[in-house]
Amino acid sequence: MNVFTEVLSPTFLLRDALYTSVVIGLACPVIGVFLVLRRMVFMGVALPQLSSTGVALALSLHALGHIHVEHGGLDEHSLAFVGALTFSILAVTALAFFEQRHVAWNEARVGAAYVLSAAASLLLLAKCPTAERGWLNLFKGEIIAISNSDLKLTVGTLAAVVFVLWIFRKEIILVSYDRELALTLRKRVFGWNLLLYLLIGLAISVAVIAVGPLVTFGFLLLPPMAVRPFAGTMRQFVVAASVLGGVVSVAGFVLAYQWDLPVGPTDVALLGIVCGVGHGVQWLRSRALSSR
Amino acid sequence: MTDTPTDSPWARLTEASVGYDGKAVLAGLTLALRRGEFTAVVGENGSGKTTLLKTLAGILPVVAGRVELTGTGGTLPVIGYVPQRDSLDAVWPLSAYEVALMGTYGRLAIGRTFTDAERRLTRECLAQTGAADLERKPFSVLSGGQKQRVLIARALATVPEVLLLDEPTAGIDPEATRAVMELLSRLHHERPLTILMVNHDLPLARRHATEVLRVADGQVRFESVGDLEGRR
Known part of the structure; x- marks a missing residue:
């Protein structure tokens, strides 16, 4: 209990890391809901990886002297953000284009993009130890290294993404659930899909910069998976996934602090346990119903 | 005109x-x-x-x-469209009412939410197709005939x-x-x-x-x- 009160104290040394973790815990599941419902989970794995390749490229170019960071201009972190965002936006635009054209093998393309970008990241960083250290910290989910500027960037961007999703939820749900109905109602399906993908890309870029691809993907996927069997409406689904993400981010932080573990993997492991318990309860419930 | x-x-x-x-x-x-x-x-x-x-x-x-x-x-x-019911993914947690309400989306401006009139019309359409008692149920658990009634109600909600x-x-x-x-x-x-x-x-x-x-x-x-x- 002492650790819990210490972590939640406003004077807690790592409070920026905690707040960032909570914001990501609350916001990523809201975006993840659309990845799960649109059956684009693999995209949820590939996009953080592509973002981190963008980071690797930006850091390598910087370390090799191809990009000069001037005083008062972009710092290394902003450079990483630009790299992540560029790669995410290129990827989601390509996805929207392929979807519009009904290009076959879309899933295979996403898989190929994932594996190629992972290889590209490792190759880029192989000859660049300085960049490699920064990238590896990011990849491991070293949340405690988060600065106040990271916190502000994460809060501002994710709040904007969730706000836009909320404002246009009607249109985004329509084109996601029943594209054909949307077309008969003369909605701009390509435009709404592109908006959704851009929001997903933006959120993932920011989350990857703050907590790395592992934690980002964990919070995108696992909370929606854990609560889906218990949600009867979209509102229940989104709210429950977000609340679960927020609660786990605090609990994970406390546990990691107490047992001196890395925060990111602790969060993901905790989410995995919650997910397993949720599915166990669902299994027992369906067995009880079928035996009646 | x-x-x-x-x-x-x-x-x-x-x-x-x-x-x-x-x-x-x-x-x-x-x-x-x-x-x-x-x-x-x-x-x-x-x-x-x-x-x-x-x-x-x-x-x-x-x-x-x-x-x-x-x-x-x-x-x-204005076209009211009733797709093959299996084309709608059961993973979506939508109630029958939420599905029927989608029929009104064509008349709503971008980013605007539903008016009471749209909600009332949706309920009337559900009642007209004999699906009024299904409105709170998850769409994915309905029988084939029930789903069809809800989808016809949704098409009627477009005022086709x-x-x-x-x-x-x-x-x-x-x-x-x-x-x-x-x-x-x-x-x-x-x-x-x-x-x-x-x-x-x-x-x-x-x-x-x-x-x-x-x-x-x-x-x-x-x-x-x-x-x-x-x-x-």
Whole structure:
């Protein structure tokens, strides 16, 4: 209990890391809901990886002297953000284009993009130890290294993404659930899909910069998976996934602090346990119903 | 705005080719679909019935030729579309009411939420299709016949001039099939509503439709309802 009160104290040394973790815990599941419902989970794995390749490229170019960071201009972190965002936006635009054209093998393309970008990241960083250290910290989910500027960037961007999703939820749900109905109602399906993908890309870029691809993907996927069997409406689904993400981010932080573990993997492991318990309860419930 | 005569066609196809990805499934179609009819589109599986329906609904672009749609006000007609119910993913946690409410989205401005009038209309449509008691239930757990009622309510919530249905009785039991077809006949007579329904059940088409459009061997032609009797 002492650790819990210490972590939640406003004077807690790592409070920026905690707040960032909570914001990501609350916001990523809201975006993840659309990845799960649109059956684009693999995209949820590939996009953080592509973002981190963008980071690797930006850091390598910087370390090799191809990009000069001037005083008062972009710092290394902003450079990483630009790299992540560029790669995410290129990827989601390509996805929207392929979807519009009904290009076959879309899933295979996403898989190929994932594996190629992972290889590209490792190759880029192989000859660049300085960049490699920064990238590896990011990849491991070293949340405690988060600065106040990271916190502000994460809060501002994710709040904007969730706000836009909320404002246009009607249109985004329509084109996601029943594209054909949307077309008969003369909605701009390509435009709404592109908006959704851009929001997903933006959120993932920011989350990857703050907590790395592992934690980002964990919070995108696992909370929606854990609560889906218990949600009867979209509102229940989104709210429950977000609340679960927020609660786990605090609990994970406390546990990691107490047992001196890395925060990111602790969060993901905790989410995995919650997910397993949720599915166990669902299994027992369906067995009880079928035996009646 | 000019009023369109009520006996004028709502859809006119001139040398039209319909298909997917630029490849024609049916080519050289020239026909007019009259307002106020209950048209059954019949034909074998894979003959192009659904492709024709989706082109008329604006879901597929016309591959070649012209497809002109005219509403009563001279503008594009409002279309109520009922897809094959299995095309909707059961993973979505939507109640029957939420699904039916989607029919009103076409009238709502971007980013605006529903008014009380839209909510009331949706409930009336659910009541009209006998689905009022289903509104709180998850759509994914409903039976085939119940889903069809909710999807027809959703199409009615668009306040349509034309109702387009893709195999509304496929895979549902005879009792539910009878109920759905009686509901469609009632809507056709009472509203009155122009209906175009894809169906491969010939006796059913004969019993309820006022005209039949047969799709076979890449050709489309009207048959009188009585002609179907001889084919049974």
